[in-house]
Amino acid sequence: MLADLEELVVCESYSADLGAVARSAEVVGALGARLLGVAPETIVIKGVTHLRWTFGTPRVLLVGHHDTVWPIGSLETHPWAVAGGRARGPGVLDMKAGLVQMFHALASLPSPEGVCVLVNGDEEVGSTTSRQLIERSARGCAAAFVLEAAADEEGALKTARKGTSRYEVVVHGRAAHSGQEPEKGVNATVEIAHQVLAVAGFGAPSAASGAPSAASGADGETLGAATVTPTLMSSGSARNTVPALARLALDVRAPTTTEQDRIDALVRGLRARTPGARVEVLGGRQRPPMGPESSAALFALASGIADELGQEPLRGRAVGGASDANYTAAVGCPTLDGLGAVGAGAHADSEYVDVARMVPRARLLAELVARTGR
Structure with a gap:
C-alpha cells in the first residue's frame, strides 16, 4: 500500500493544471x-479527466478524487517521505x-460485483464538471462511501456537512x-x-x-x-483616482437548506x-x-463492523467543510464520508497520514461494501 501511495503522490495533480x-x-x-x-x-469533461469502474448493476458507490490543492513543483519543498509512522507529501x-x-479494500473482496467506483479530477475546485456524473451515479444506489480523510487524528467519520455557497459582490x-x-467620482471603495x-x-x-440554525452529527455534535x-x-486602479470598481468574495457555509436559501436571498x-x-x-x-x-x-453499520473487527469504537462528527458527499446525499443516496486515511494537516505544510491506520480502514471499508452490496 505504501508503494502504491508513493506512486500516486509523486505524480502531482494540481486541480488547475489539466495536463x-x-x-x-x-x-x-x-x-x-x-x-x-x-x-x-x-x-473527460471540459478538459478535466475523471475515472469510473462499473461492476454489474451498482448498489454501492465509492467516491474519491485524485486532484489536489498543491501547485506543480510542491514535491521539491514537500517530498514524499515515510518516517516515524507517518507518510508525507502533497495530497x-x-x-x-x-x-x-x-482499491485495496475492493481487491480483498471475492468480487466487486455491484460496485461503482468514481474518481473525479476537480473536487478541490467544487466538482464543477463532475457534479452531474456523481449525482447520476449515486441515484438508485443503496449506499455511497466517500474516501475523504477522517475528521480528526482519532479517525472520526464525517456524518454531516455544511452546504457551501460562493459569491462575488x-x-x-x-x-x-x-x-x-x-466630487465627480463615485467611490467604489x-x-x-x-x-x-x-x-x-x-x-x-x-x-x-424560526429556521433551524444547526444540524447534529452521530455524536450529537x-x-x-x-x-x-x-x-x-480588491478595488481601485491608481492612487490618485477615485475607484470605479471594487470586488468582494464571500464564503458561505450553511447547516441546512433553509439557511442556505435565507442567506442567498439576503446576498442577492x-x-x-x-x-x-x-x-x-455573481455566483x-x-x-x-x-x-x-x-x-x-x-x-450504525460501520460502528458494528468496527466492533466485530476489534477496532476502536467509531465516532461521528459534523464538519463545516463540504465534499462530494454533499452531492450524493442530496439525491437521496445514504452517504457516509471520512472513510479515507487518518491523519492531519490537509492542505497544509504539516499534512500527513498515519500509516498504521491504513490497513484497518481498508478492512472497515471492505466489510461495509460487502454488507451493503448484497
Missing part, C-alpha cells in the same frame, strides 16, 4: 486496473491515501481625479466597505424566521450556525448605499448541505 490531472488519471487508472483486474472508463491525506485504501462606481475633482459591514451580520438567523465570511477584496438583496453606485452579485449556491439523517444507518 497534470490527466497524467494523474493515468497513474490512478493503472493502479485500479492492476488491483481490480479491469481498466477504468476515462471520462497524501487529501486524498491519495484514501484512493489506495479503496461587484461594486460599479465612477472614476475621477482624486485631487482635482473627487467606500461602497464596498458598506457591503462588507452588511454581509457580516448575515450568518446568524433571525429569531423570527452540531454543525453550528451558518457563516458568511468576506475573504478576498444587497443594495448600494453610495449615491450613483451599483451593486452586482450562488454550490454544494447542498448533507444532513445527519443521510449517514445515520450507515454509521
Whole structure:
C-alpha cells in the first residue's frame, strides 16, 4: 500500500493544471486496473479527466478524487517521505491515501460485483464538471462511501456537512481625479466597505424566521450556525483616482437548506448605499448541505463492523467543510464520508497520514461494501 501511495503522490495533480490531472488519471487508472483486474472508463469533461469502474448493476458507490490543492513543483519543498509512522507529501491525506485504501479494500473482496467506483479530477475546485456524473451515479444506489480523510487524528467519520455557497459582490462606481475633482467620482471603495459591514451580520438567523440554525452529527455534535465570511477584496486602479470598481468574495457555509436559501436571498438583496453606485452579485449556491439523517444507518453499520473487527469504537462528527458527499446525499443516496486515511494537516505544510491506520480502514471499508452490496 505504501508503494502504491508513493506512486500516486509523486505524480502531482494540481486541480488547475489539466495536463497534470490527466497524467494523474493515468497513474490512478493503472493502479485500479492492476488491483481490480479491469481498466477504468476515462471520462473527460471540459478538459478535466475523471475515472469510473462499473461492476454489474451498482448498489454501492465509492467516491474519491485524485486532484489536489498543491501547485506543480510542491514535491521539491514537500517530498514524499515515510518516517516515524507517518507518510508525507502533497495530497497524501487529501486524498491519495484514501484512493489506495479503496482499491485495496475492493481487491480483498471475492468480487466487486455491484460496485461503482468514481474518481473525479476537480473536487478541490467544487466538482464543477463532475457534479452531474456523481449525482447520476449515486441515484438508485443503496449506499455511497466517500474516501475523504477522517475528521480528526482519532479517525472520526464525517456524518454531516455544511452546504457551501460562493459569491462575488461587484461594486460599479465612477472614476475621477482624486485631487482635482473627487466630487465627480463615485467611490467604489467606500461602497464596498458598506457591503462588507452588511454581509457580516448575515450568518446568524433571525429569531423570527424560526429556521433551524444547526444540524447534529452521530455524536450529537452540531454543525453550528451558518457563516458568511468576506475573504478576498480588491478595488481601485491608481492612487490618485477615485475607484470605479471594487470586488468582494464571500464564503458561505450553511447547516441546512433553509439557511442556505435565507442567506442567498439576503446576498442577492444587497443594495448600494453610495449615491450613483451599483451593486452586482455573481455566483450562488454550490454544494447542498448533507444532513445527519443521510449517514445515520450507515454509521450504525460501520460502528458494528468496527466492533466485530476489534477496532476502536467509531465516532461521528459534523464538519463545516463540504465534499462530494454533499452531492450524493442530496439525491437521496445514504452517504457516509471520512472513510479515507487518518491523519492531519490537509492542505497544509504539516499534512500527513498515519500509516498504521491504513490497513484497518481498508478492512472497515471492505466489510461495509460487502454488507451493503448484497
